[in-house]
Amino acid sequence: MVELSIVLGSTRLPIREVLKMSRGAIVALDSTDADPTLVYVNDTLIARGRVIVNGEHMSLEISEVLPGKVTA
Template identity: 55%
Template sequence: MLEEVPVQMSVVLGSSQLPIRQVLKMGRGALIQLDCGYDDPTEIYVNDKLIARGKIQVSGDRMSIEVTDVIRRGR
C-alpha cells in the first residue's frame, strides 16, 4: 500500500547566496562556491524535512550517498 505514495527527496551538498545580477550573468560552465567543505556532511530531505545526513561517494562516473546519521524526531 505504501509503495505507491509519492515523496520528494532532495540531497543538499551546500548552499550559497548570490545577487540576482550575478545569477543572470552566469553561463554554461559557471562555478558556484558553496558554504561547505569536502568532508562536511550532506543533508537528505524528504518532503522538505531533514531526515538524515551522509557522505557523498564517487565510484567512476556514479555518485551515491552513504547515510551516516538518521535524524530522530520526538513523538
C-alpha cells in the same frame, strides 16, 4: 508525491549574478568535503551522509538517520 532534496552546501547570490552565469559556471558553497550531506524529504531534514564519487558515478552513503523522522 514525495520531494527528496540532497544538499551539498549552500550560497547566496544576487539574481544578476545567476543571470550572468553560463554553462559550466562554478558556484562556491559554504561547505567542504568533510561536512555532511543533508537529506530532506518534503522540507524535513531526515538524514545525514556523504557523497561518494567513483569515476562518473555518484552515490550517497547515509551515516545518520535522525530519530523520530522516519517511520516504517
